[in-house]
Amino acid sequence: MSSPFSVNSIAIANLRNRRKQYRLLITGIVLAIYFVATTFLFAATMFSSLKEQHYRFVGKQDAIIFNCQDAPLEELLEKGVFSEYGTAEIVGYILPDGQDIDSGFSIAKFDESAIKLAGKEAVEGRLPNKTGEIALERSALAQLRSGAEVGDTITLTLLIPDGTDFLASPVQKTFTLVGILSDKLAYLDQYGFRVPAYHDYPAAVLSADEPIAPGGKEIVNCYGYFAGSTTTSYEQLKSFCEKNGIINDYGWVNAEITRFLFFDSSNIENDNIMFTSVFFMIIALILMCAACLGIVNSFTASLESRKRQIGLLRAVGATKKQIGQIFGRETLLLAVFSIPLGLLLACLTVWAITRILGPDYVFHLNPLIIVGVAVAGVLCVMLAASIPLRKAAKIPPMQAIRDVDLSRRMKKSTVKSERDFKVSRHIAHRNLTLYKNKQLVFTAMLAASIMLLSLLVFAATPLLKEADADYGSDYRLFQRMGGPRGWFVEHEFHKPGITEQDRADIAALPTVKTVIGAKTLTVKILTNQITPYIAGISFNNYRNLPLEIIEETAPELLTNIPELLRQDYQRQEGIYEQSKTKYGYTQDYLTVECCGIDAELVEKLSPFVSEGSIDTDKLSSGEEILLIAPAEYGISIHHDSNGNIYTKTDYVLDGNKKYAAVFQNDSFHAGDALTMSLLYSDQPEQYDEEGNPKLPEEVVRIDKTVTIGAILEITAGEKNLYEYFSSSFYPQVGAIITTTTGLEALGFDRPYDTLSITLSESPDPAMEEYLETNLAQIAARTAGADLISYVAITKENKKIVYGLLIAAVALIILFFAICASMVINTLSARILASKREIGTLRAVGASEREILHSYLWQLVYMFSWGTIIGLVAELAVCRWLAVKEQIQAGITALPIWQPLLFVTLLFVICFLNVRSKVGAIFKGSIVDNIREL
Amino acid sequence: MPILHCSNLTKTYPSGETAVHALRGITVSFEQGEFCAVRGPSGSGKSTLLHILGGLEYPSSGKVYYQGEDLFAYNDNQLSILRRRRFGFVFQAYNLVQELTAYENILLPVMLDKRKPDEKYISMLIELLGIEDRLHHLPNALSGGQQQRVAIARALANRPSILFADEPTGNLDGKTGKEVLSLLKYVSKEMGVTLILVTHDLNIAEQAERILTLEDGRISYDSYAQEV
DSSP states (O other), X not given: OOOOOOHHHHHHHHHHHTTTTTHHXXXXXXXXXXXXXXXXXXXXXXXXXXXXXXXXHHOSOSEEEOSOTTSOTHHHHHTTSEEEEEEEEEEEEEOOTTOOGGGOEEEEEEOHHHHHHHTOOEEEEOOOOSTTEEEEEHHHHHHTTOOOOTTOEEEEEEEOBOSSSBOSSOEEEEEEEEEEEOOOHHHHTTTSOOBTTTBOOOXXXXXXXXXXXXXXXXXXXXXXXXXXXXXXXXXXXXXXXHHTTOBOTTSSBSEEEOOOOGGGOTTSSOHHHHHHHHHHHHHHHHHHHHHHHHHHHHHHHHHHHTHHXXXXXXXXXXXXXXXXXXXXXXXXXXXXXXXXXXXXXXXHHHHHHXXXXXXXXXXXXXXXXXXXXXXXXXXXXXXXXXXXXHHHHHSOHHHHHHOHHHHHHHHHOOOOOOSSOOHHHHHHHHHHHHTHHHHHHHHHHHHHHHHHXXXXXXXXXXXXXXXXXXXXXXXXXXXOOSSSOXXXXXXXXXXXXXXXXXXXXXXXXXXXXXXXXXXXXXEEEEESOOOHHHHHHIIIIIOOSOXXXXXXXXXXXXXXXOHHHHHHHHHHHHHHHHHHHHHTOOSEEEEEEEEEEOHHHHHTTGGGEEEEOXXXXXXXXXSEEEEEOOSEEEEEEEEOTTSOEEEEEESSOOTTSOOSEEEEOOSOOTTOEEEEEEEEOSSOOOBOTTSOBOOOSSOEEEEEEEEEEEEEOSEETTEEGGGGSOTTOOOOTTOEEEEHHHHHHHTOOOOBSEEEEEESSOOOHHHHHHHHHHHHHHHHTSTTEEEEEHHHHHHHHHHHHHHHHHHHHHHHHHHHHHHHHHHHHHHHHHHHHTHHHHHHHHHTTOOHXXXXXXXXXHHHHXXXXXXXXXXXXXXXXXXXXXXXXXXXXXXXXXXXXXXXXXXXXXXXXXXXXXXXXXXXHHHSOHHHHHSOO | OOSEEEEEEEEEEEETTXXXXXXXXXXXXXXXXXXXXEEXXXXXXXXXXXXXXXXXXXXXXXXEXXXXXXXXGSOHHHHHHHXXXXXXXXXXXXXXXTTSOHHHHHHHHHHHTTOOOOHHHHHHHHHHHTOGGXXXXXXXXXXXXXXXXXXXXXXXXXXXXXXXXXXXXXXXXXXXXXXHHHXXXXXXXXXXXXXXXXXXXXXXXXXXXXXXXXXXXXXXXXXXXXXX
């Protein structure tokens, strides 16, 4: 009985007969499927992790409708807007002592669905189940500064809503704290513009039967889960709100969409998950490209060696399509058989990596993902195989049988006979003449690879240095500035800020070594004479002196400044004079920053002293201050690419630089008396229509005359004064430094705006989490306070830098693989095609060494141009980057040995491969070599 | 002493589960300057004999002596040197190196031996073979006859002692074949080179001084020794 003869049977027979030759191809296919699957599984993991994180941060609801107590909410279910909803009834608004009204939070009774949708889960204790009980979000509890724990009683001052506003008198109410909830308010705040109670996300849960204070009326928030797509459901929700008058004071629909949207979730802290996932996806994609390249190469080599078979099939009547089908079916069968292994490996890899990355990463597998990944893997393999397949199917039958391509190429080439030649070198040279195109492509590829490698090496060194950057502390707690400081009147002086208690609490945390505080405010230096040195300070930093004063004292600064800057000055001119009159200043003044820091930090500034000495006792008693006044400074004026003007101040003058003006300190000396004036107002800062500050009516002026204890330079050798201060104080010419006690003695005391925290040891992950939670809670006590974790930033920087480096290395490996496969394929194909010639050379007396040398020379020729061009180009580009200061050239040397190592390794690998191929031919007899195919 | 002598040569090729016996105990000697034609039907082992005698292939058993020296006692490198200095080969399919011009192909054995070519001798060969005007062409641009002339020139470039020719006229038309054969005979006689020529063509074989006939891997006829 004859077996059925089909494309499949030919493909299967081919697979059986060529099992050994297909080992490389099968490896490539498994790897390609593995990497494709890994890419897709990471994408799926990223999606599910981001979704989970979104739910954890803001809750599962898709939308929140505010102030909807009068609306027929059940209609939302009937009309298919929501598939589920719940309500929260706000019964009060808590305003923590001394805080702005915007900084409080509301408390509400949630029904069961709302609890579930809003994700109000107790992380400690439980949810309230009877009157008088309350559960608070962690940051809300911190804001109260009560130090209450679960089980304690807390008394809250509540503003009671009455339906349109709050009742006139706040009400005091006592609750038992039964639970602490995970934070949602802080994340939800990023969605909408909050108005107390009437457009607020409650941060506390009361029991369902908690009554509202007499005279009050609950405000209802609705938490809903969309039944359909975001766009459709939101449009329906909008219509519903408009129909029922649920709109806010601005006429907008009083609802927020909080649904998880992949492309619109950048406001949530998901960068880490995205970065890590995308990073792994890129790596997998790069490796997939390498695997596909492997498929292309091994399949090309396989088809090359079967050219004659293809030619014969074509000669006996097989169409191009049939050729494609026969060989394509082989790859398809291999791909299908490779799926289970590739998928299994990918699942294990992604599972293991997500386990290592931590609980933020959620790896879910479902049948749809598996099918999708399998299909994508097969498609990728088929796509890679289609390149050589299309090429093979196009070969005319006679070309396949007789390789007329070579004859044609030879006929086209013009060669000149040599009368004396070294056989190996001459044959190599002639080969390269005949195969010029391949040589050109490889030269370009090698040069590009050298360029890429060198640029990566050149850029990596400064990056690595940056990853190890010293931020001066491990954590920084700081209060955000409301806006630019008023240079005429200090408005922040009495604003609530970080307290001594906060500082003490931080100092008591485990592993905390030092907590250094800084308090910053603006003061005026009163003077009878504006010197050019002082005019320069005003021009460069503070810009509150009138233009005419600067023109009189330092006209060189204004010779080339554009009209806009002039206008900017002129706008403030009037205000300066007005302020003098209004607040009774008979002298001129220069507004500067004054910073109070801890005495131990002040002592560290002694290397910067150019005159006088630092006496912390005198500073702390308010007798003396330190003044930043370098012996000289130069101002240069620059224009950016948009034509804007900006100035730069150098404290160490550069002889090659052109300065608009250079000033010598003739104004401030140690031992001089200095009158400082603090002019503050508790009224909010106001501006006129042109954006100029309005001078407040109610101000307090405190004048103090002190002695300049020491004059400080900004630089001292390699050290810079900036390194000792946080971002809230920028040490500039004219700025005043004293101790925090000194500020108090002067009557300038105010809350801290920065606490810099240093740890005694690098924290382990558990300690880091503990510290961050506690520090975040302390930060939450103050409105506008924020926490920066340099521990996390350093870790993140390292992760990013090392991630980038790994990606770069993967890219280099890919380029290496491409270059290697180009050379190996070219030479392997040439060696196989020249089998008969090798036999002939052997017959006429060439040894293996001579033939090997011929290929070694071909390698040398192939590599030389690419290496020379690549090296010259990379050195030129790297030098240019260094000159243009795009990369800090001081840190890294121009890359030379690295590209040479790359080329050498590539050369050695290619040579070893060539040697093994020639060796294989030499294993056969000369007769085997020269016998007609 | 014969220039080339082989004793009891056998060659067996594996072919699946069976074995093909190409040569079955051949013993024969060749003298300096003789022209011997080896003939026989296809598959009789004549090409195999030529390849083994020329050191292109190893026998399964038996010895080959060149000027009394065992050929296969040499290592691969020594054998290569011997081939390029003392032997010349002419193949049916010409076997020229495609990347080298006709002239460079002729010089190949000399260059492999890292010697200066004897310009006068090479010019004489080129003139003798009538290929002066095609010297600087690549083999692909030459006709079959021209390629075979270049192959003969290459085989003689190093003044070999023995010239092995494997069906040198097999790919050529009758007229060109005759010309090539005359050339081979002429150079062998003029230069005192031993010519061992494999052919299945009786007309060609009859032009040789000595005819060896192979049948089924054995010498069935040696004109010097009459019927074996």
